[in-house]
Amino acid sequence: MKPGFVKKSILPGFSLSLGFTIFYLSLIVLIPLAMLFIKSSSLGMAQFWSVITADRTLAAYRLSFGTAFASACVNAVFGSIVAWVLVRYSFPGKRIVDALVDFPLALPTAVAGITLTELYAPTGWIGQFLNVLGIKGAFSPFGITVALTFIGLPFVVRTVQPVLEDLDPQIEEAAASLGADRWQTVRLVILPVIFPALLTGVTLAFARAIGEYGSVIFIAGNMPLKTEIAPLLIMTKLEQYDYAGATAIAIGMLLISFVLLAAANYFQWLTSKNLGKV
Amino acid sequence: MNVKWLGVLVAAVLVVGGASFAAPARAEGGLALLNVSYDPTRELYQAFNKSFTDFWQKKTGAAVTVQQSHGGSGKQARSVIDGLEADVVTLALAYDIDAIAKNSGLLPVDWQTRLPDNSAPYTSTIVFVVRKGNPLQIKDWNDLVKPGVSVITPNPKTSGGARWNYLAAWGYALKNFNNDEAKAREFVAALYKNVPVLDSGARGSTTTFVERKIGDVLLAWENEAYLVVNQFSADGYEIVAPSLSILAEPAVALVDGNVDRHGTRSLAQAYLEYLYTPEGQEIAAQNHYRPRLAEVVQKYAGQFKQIELITIDAVFGGWQKAQQTHFADNGVFDQIYQKK
Amino acid sequence: MNTRTEPVVIRRLFIGIALGFFGLFIVLPLICVFYHAFSKGWVVYLQALAHPDALAAMRLTVITALVAVPLNLVFGVAASWAIAKFDFKGRDLLLSLIDLPLSVSPVIAGLIFVLIFGAQGALGPWLRAHNIHVIFALPGIILATIFVTFPMVARELIPVMRSQGNEEEEAALTLGASGWKTFWMVSVPNIRWGILYGIILCNARAMGEFGAVSVVSGHIRGLTNTLPLHVEILYNEYQSAAAFAAASILVLLAIVTLVAKTVIEAVIRRGHTA
Numbered sequence: 055m056k057p058g059f060v061k062k063s064i065l066p067g068f069s070l071s072l073g074f075t076i077f078y079l080s081l082i083v084l085i086p087l088a089m090l091f092i093k094s095s096s097l098g099m100a101q102f103w104s105v106i107t108a109d110r111t112l113a114a115y116r117l118s119f120g121t122a123f124a125s126a127c128v129n130a131v132f133g134s135i136v137a138w139v140l141v142r143y144s145f146p147g148k149r150i151v152d153a154l155v156d157f158p159l160a161l162p163t164a165v166a167g168i169t170l171t172e173l174y175a176p177t178g179w180i181g182q183f184l185n186v187l188g189i190k191g192a193f194s195p196f197g198i199t200v201a202l203t204f205i206g207l208p209f210v211v212r213t214v215q216p217v218l219e220d221l222d223p224q225i226e227e228a229a230a231s232l233g234a235d236r237w238q239t240v241r242l243v244i245l246p247v248i249f250p251a252l253l254t255g256v257t258l259a260f261a262r263a264i265g266e267y268g269s270v271i272f273i274a275g276n277m278p279l280k281t282e283i284a285p286l287l288i289m290t291k292l293e294q295y296d297y298a299g300a301t302a303i304a305i306g307m308l309l310i311s312f313v314l315l316a317a318a319n320y321f322q323w324l325t326s327k328n329l330g331k332v
Numbered sequence: 333m334n335v336k337w338l339g340v341l342v343a344a345v346l347v348v349g350g351a352s353f354a355a356p357a358r359a360e361g362g363l364a365l366l367n368v369s370y371d372p373t374r375e376l377y378q379a380f381n382k383s384f385t386d387f388w389q390k391k392t393g394a395a396v397t398v399q400q401s402h403g404g405s406g407k408q409a410r411s412v413i414d415g416l417e418a419d420v421v422t423l424a425l426a427y428d429i430d431a432i433a434k435n436s437g438l439l440p441v442d443w444q445t446r447l448p449d450n451s452a453p454y455t456s457t458i459v460f461v462v463r464k465g466n467p468l469q470i471k472d473w474n475d476l477v478k479p480g481v482s483v484i485t486p487n488p489k490t491s492g493g494a495r496w497n498y499l500a501a502w503g504y505a506l507k508n509f510n511n512d513e514a515k516a517r518e519f520v521a522a523l524y525k526n527v528p529v530l531d532s533g534a535r536g537s538t539t540t541f542v543e544r545k546i547g548d549v550l551l552a553w554e555n556e557a558y559l560v561v562n563q564f565s566a567d568g569y570e571i572v573a574p575s576l577s578i579l580a581e582p583a584v585a586l587v588d589g590n591v592d593r594h595g596t597r598s599l600a601q602a603y604l605e606y607l608y609t610p611e612g613q614e615i616a617a618q619n620h621y622r623p624r625l626a627e628v629v630q631k632y633a634g635q636f637k638q639i640e641l642i643t644i645d646a647v648f649g650g651w652q653k654a655q656q657t658h659f660a661d662n663g664v665f666d667q668i669y670q671k672k
Numbered sequence: 673m674n675t676r677t678e679p680v681v682i683r684r685l686f687i688g689i690a691l692g693f694f695g696l697f698i699v700l701p702l703i704c705v706f707y708h709a710f711s712k713g714w715v716v717y718l719q720a721l722a723h724p725d726a727l728a729a730m731r732l733t734v735i736t737a738l739v740a741v742p743l744n745l746v747f748g749v750a751a752s753w754a755i756a757k758f759d760f761k762g763r764d765l766l767l768s769l770i771d772l773p774l775s776v777s778p779v780i781a782g783l784i785f786v787l788i789f790g791a792q793g794a795l796g797p798w799l800r801a802h803n804i805h806v807i808f809a810l811p812g813i814i815l816a817t818i819f820v821t822f823p824m825v826a827r828e829l830i831p832v833m834r835s836q837g838n839e840e841e842e843a844a845l846t847l848g849a850s851g852w853k854t855f856w857m858v859s860v861p862n863i864r865w866g867i868l869y870g871i872i873l874c875n876a877r878a879m880g881e882f883g884a885v886s887v888v889s890g891h892i893r894g895l896t897n898t899l900p901l902h903v904e905i906l907y908n909e910y911q912s913a914a915a916f917a918a919a920s921i922l923v924l925l926a927i928v929t930l931v932a933k934t935v936i937e938a939v940i941r942r943g944h945t946a
Contacts, residue, residue, distance in 0.1 A: 060760035065841055066851035071754040075766070078747045082818055083773055086784040089794065093787055109670070132693040139690040143683055149934070151691070153927050154698050159876035160926035161705070162900030163778075163883060165919040168539070168907065169701045175544040179700065192544075193529050204697050212873050216832050216865040236678055251831040258774060258827055265777030268882045272539075276487055276530040278669040285777040289532065290489035292779075293406040294660060295413075295431055297787070304780040311775035316768040323764055366892065374909055401891040402905065408891075414790030415800065416808045416890040436791060535908045543912075563910045 090308070094301040105299050106306040114284040114303075119310065121195055121283075122263035125202035130256045133210025134248070140211070141218040155211045158204050163268030170201050171273045193275030198283065201269045206259030213255035217248050250322050257318040264311050363396045363599055368418035370405035370492065370582070371535055372556050376619040377422070383615055384606050388599070396599060404533055405492035412436070417590045419600045424492035426450070426583040427651035438589035452581035453607035454621035457641055458500040459577065461541070461550040461557045464568035468548050472574045473504040476549060477522040484547035485527055486537040488659050493534035495659060497551040500578040502658075503642045507576060521668045542567070553580065554636070555620035573637035578644065582621075705923065708916035720906070720914035721921065728894045729902035730921065732813070736898065737878040740817040744874050745867070748825025753859075755826075756833035757841070767830070773822040781819050782887025785812055808890030813898065816884040821877045825870035832866030833859075868933055876926045 060068060094102060105111065139145075140152050158166065174181045174191030181191040191197055221244065229239040267285040275281040284307055291300035369377060381398040388396050401408065401416070405424035412418045413436045423429055426444055429451075433441045444451045462470050468481060476483050486494040501520050509515035528546060531537040534556060541550040542564055549572075552560065561569045584604055591597040606612045613628040622636055623629050648654035658664045678686075710717055720726060751770060755763055773781065787793050789806040799806060806812045840862065844854040860867070882900040889896045897905065899922055906915035 060758055063758055063838065064845055065757050065838060066845075067753060067855070068758050068760075071750040072758075072760070075747065075751040075754050078750075079766075079769060082815075082822055083769065086788060086819070087772070087776070089784050089787040090780070110666075132689070135686060136690045136694055139687050143687055145687050145691075151694060153931070154694075154702065156872060156876045156926045156929075157698050157702055157923060159873065160880045160922045161701075161919060162880050162903050162922065164900065164904045164907070165705065165916070166701070169704045171544065173700060173704060175546065177545045179704075180696075200697075204701065207697060208873065208876075212869050213828060213831060216828070216869050217835055219865055220832065220835060220862075247835065250834065254827060254831050257771065258823070261771055261775035264775045265780070267777055267779050271532050272536065275528070276532060278530075278666070285779055286490075286532065288777060288779055290487070291661075292410065292783070293404075293490050294655075295410070295435065296661075297783075299661070300783070301780075304777060304783075308772070308776060312768060312772060315771045315775065316764060319764045319767045319771075371908060374905075399895065400893050402908075403891050411808065411890055414786045414792060414807065415796060559910070 087308070090301045090305055094298055094305055097298045097302055102302050105302040110278055110282065111284070111287060111303060111306070113279045114282050114287050115306065115310070117195060117198070117281065118264055118284040118307070121198040121202055122260050122266075124199045125206055125263050126256050126260035128199070128203050129206045129210045129259050130252065133207055133255065133259075134214050134252055136207075137211045137214040137218060141215060156208050158206075159208050163205070163266065164272070166204060167201060167269035167272035170197075170204060170269065174200060174273065192273050194281060197273040197275075198270055198281065201273050202263035202266060205266055205269055206263050209258040209262065210252070210255035213251045213258065214248055217251040218244075221247060246325070249325055253318060253322045253325075257315060257322075261311055261315060264307060363394060363596060364399055365396060365419045365596055365599055365603060366399045366401065366417060367420050367422060367603070368401045368408050368412055368416060369422040370408055370424045371402055371533065372424075372493070372553055372559075373422060373582070374400070374402050375559070376555075376616065376621065379619065380607070380612065380615045383611055384603055387606060387611070388602065398603070404490070406490075412438070412587065417594070418587050419591050419594060419596050420584060420586055420604055422582065422584045424580075424582050425495070425651060426452075426581065427655055428492065429583050429585050430651065432585075432587070436589070438587050439585055440588070443585045444583065446586070447584065447604060448608060449624050450581055451583045451585055452624075453584060453604075453612065454582065454616040454623055456554045456580045456582065456621055457577045457639060458496050458551060458574075458580065459554050459557050459637070459639075460572040460574060461552055461560055462548065462570050462572055464570065466570055466572065470549050470572055473501055473523075473576070474508070476501070476526065477519060479526075481526050481549065482528055482547045483523060483526045483549055483551065484529065484531075484537050484541045485551040486534050487530040487532055488665055490532045491534055491537075493553055493556075494537075495654075496553070496578055496580045498658065498665065499644065499648060499654060500551075500574075500576075500642075503578055503647050504574065504576045506647065507642075517664060517668070520664075524668055542569075554622070558620040571637075573639050576640045576642065579641040581644075702923065705916050705919055708912055709920045710913075711916075712913040716913050717917045720911070720917040723914075725894045725897065726899075726902060726918055729897050729899045729918070732810070732897070733879050733899040733922075735810070736814050736817050737875055739814050740821055740878045741871060741875050743818060744821055745825050745871060747822075748827075748829050748870055748874075749867070751826040752829035752833045752863075753855075756830050756836075757838055770823045770826055773819050776819075778820060778881070778883025779887060781884035782816050785815055785819075785888050807888045808892075808896060810896070812888040813885050813896065816888045817878050817881055820881050820884050821874045824874035824877060825867070828870035828873060829863055829866045832863050836862050868936065872926075872929050872933060875929055879925055880922055 097105065140148065171192050173179050174184070174197050176182065176185050176191070178191070184191040189196060225243055226239055229243045234242070265285060270283055271286060274283055276286055284303060288300045288303050291303065367377060377400055381400070385396050385398060388394065405428050409423060409428035409431050412421060412432050421429055421432065429443060433439050433443055460470060470476065470481070475481065485497045488494040488498045498520065501523055502516055505516035505519035529540050531540055534553065537550060538552065538556065538560055541547050542560060557571050561571060584607065586600050586604060591600045608625070610625060610628060613623040613625040617623045617628055617632040617635070623632065644651060644654060656663070755767060786807055788795055789799060789812060790796050791800060840858050841854050844858045849857070880900055882904070885898055886901055889898065889901055891897060891901060899918060903915050903918045906918060
């Protein structure tokens with residue numbers, strides 16, 4: 055191992071765990087993904103560029119990333135409130151609520167899409183009220199955001215929850231005994247501790263939302279340039295046996311998400327490092 | 333002790349995983365036939381397979397199971413190209429089987445000449461489904477472009493059935509405007525302006541129309557239309573036959589490369605030929621596919637409405653050309669949506 | 673006064689917000705599923721579940737999860753150990769690479785395995801010559817499932833392990849415990865909640881995956897249809913009651929894992945006090 059590659063630690067198992075991580079990562083993720091690049095390379099650079107910068111592709115990217123971002127924001131706020139309430143408060147039916155958090159994951163995405171469309175369509179339980187307010191529930195970017203929020207919620211709750219559960223009570227008691235009021239304790243002591251986990255959860259929810267197909271396809275409406283998500287464009291390319299075009303759009307999505315993920319991870323690392331120094 | 337548990341866990345995973353590789357994808361014992369088909373034929377082949385296995389048992393004494401796979405026609409064709417070992421394919425468009433022949437070489441390119449009637453033992457067409465009492469009095473294609481009429485049809489880019497819908501509308505416009513392509517394009521553009529949702533598949537569109545109550549008229553396969561009317565009889569849907577529509581020929585073919593591997597050639601051949609027998613034709617007719625055999629046509633004449641049917645070869649010069657002109661990227665369909 | 677909680681009003685307000693959001697986004701769709709599942713009555717519900725195709729689909733789904741989840745668990749523990757306990761160059765990059773499968777559209781996740789193992793793919797001709805079935809058979813379904821659930825456990829564990837710090841392990845090692853012993857006796861108990869949630873999350877996602885599996889399954893009835901695919905098939909056959917019945921099984925499976933979690937929780941507690 056090169057000196058300076060890893061900071062010295064007395065903990066064992068670095069080579070083993072990192073070695074296995076990289077091996078498994080390569081086998082399951084990196085080598086298969088490399089196939090995408092090989093396949094799309096048959097297009098040539100100019101053609102690749104024209105596929106991913108076509109009006110429709112750009113509109114689809116905008117829609118996919120925009121709605122994914124909106125849903126991640128909604129989940130960041132409400133997901134952490136749900137996690138907080140589940141860990142800290144007791145109320146009737148808490149166990150049930152806790153058990154149901156994973157529901158969106160367990161539901162096949164196609165069923166989720168059908169169910170949500172049913173609820174938010176103009177005739178649906180929720181859609182009819184939205185209709186009165188003049189909001190188009192299903193078949194609009196609003197509907198897509200709803201579906202993605204549904205899909206992403208467990209990621210936020212389930213990453214924040216264990217950290218909250220493990221939070222040392224003494225920290226808060228110490229803060230309180232030092233004269234901090236409750237709001238200060240939450241804001242200055244608890245929030246920074248859960249922030250890395252929260253960011254992880256939001257990132258996961260966001261990442262998952264970008265590529266989501268099954269649940270969105272029913273509620274989206276699929277109108278070109280308006281409610282056509284990027285994964286749908288991939289499907290339309292595949293229907294024409296255009297594997298190279300499909301992989302090109304996929305690579306475009308992949309690169310954008312990779313940059314966003316890397317930025318989020320870097321940011322998260324910074325905050326948790328600062329926290330460690332306190 | 334914990335390390336031991338980990339060992340047991342890893343071993344268990346390896347055993348299950350290894351077994352999965354060893355497990356054959358096909359049922360052993362007795363002959364099995366895999367029929368890879370498209371979405372709306374589920375009910376048809378459920379009935380047909382039963383009839384065929386009885387027939388085969390009586391004829392040869394051998395038990396045979398027919399396995400079914402259904403999905404979007406294009407997707408199913410792709411699966412066969414990528415190695416799904418179909419013995420026979422029964423898809424929505426000859427175009428999709430052409431793609432299998434071209435991209436995989438599993439069957440010869442002249443496959444369509446190997447069975448009678450362009451290898452299409454049954455046909456269908458595109459009709460309208462309207463709500464109870466037909467409140468908007470929709471009678472023909474020109475009623476669909478009127479402002480305020482909401483039309484439900486799937487996305488031709490992802491759905492085989494939707495391409496038939498589109499081409500039928502185009503064919504009607506060509507005839508009405510004396511083959512003026514520009515006018516036909518305007519007509520079809522006006523029609524798609526009235527489409528509020530483009531579902532990715534035909535059954536998605538049906539759901540939008542039936543369960544979400546969106547739209548005034550659904551464009552559908554004739555057999556699907558009957559299925560909707562029967563399944564949701566309480567809602568009183570009605571079928572409207574337009575003055576002109578398109579002859580849809582869902583094609584069937586034997587996949588040579590796979591049957592030779594499986595040793596199922598004679599069985600697969602018999603399976604497809606059984607589709608052309610009076611029994612096979614009856615089953616098709618009972619499932620609202622238009623039969624080919626004259627005697628069965630006559631028997632079920634009352635069931636199918638008289639519609640003038642155009643063919644894709646005569647009007648569009650075949651599937652390859654229609655696909656290139658209309659549905660490929662930047663084809664006519666895309667241009668309709670790009671024009672603001 | 674308890675210093676770890678808020679005034680009643682605020683507490684109620686938060687519970688209200690959480691439950692309101694939860695009700696709108698989770699409970700309502702859930703009710704919708706069961707409402708449809710039972711819309712034709714108990715008999716249809718049970719018939720739908722006892723159908724041979726449904727049983728085959730359940731078996732396939734369970735087998736898939738039984739392989740995919742443990743593999744991802746082992747990976748998750750190894751990855752989080754390397755990433756959370758050590759400070760090395762390229763760690764952010766590694767972390768981002770681990771997240772990557774999540775943002776790959778499920779359609780593409782399936783497609784990449786088709787590109788490798790398909791008849792036209794890189795390994796296709798060789799596999800065909802040796803009569804090995806990967807895609808359109810169980811191995812392909814398992815591979816696709818592993819891919820889409822890849823980061824689940826790792827991502828759950830990394831923040832938990834990181835918030836623990838290294839002090840306890842360092843203490844154990846200084847006191848002469850071996851590396852494995854330290855890991856099992858010190859680290860694992862500390863991250864057990866993370867492991868549990870990770871397994872639950874991974875399992876739920878593995879059982880519910882639709883898009884990627886749909887691409888590699890081949891949709892052969894009774895053979896390569898997982899439960900989610902079975903649901904879609906039923907729905908497309910206009911048997912929406914049966915479709916939602918099968919879907920409700922997936923929901924129940926998730927709830928069973930949660931109950932299991934609660935039981936394990938109790939057992940561990942008892943073990944500690946005893």
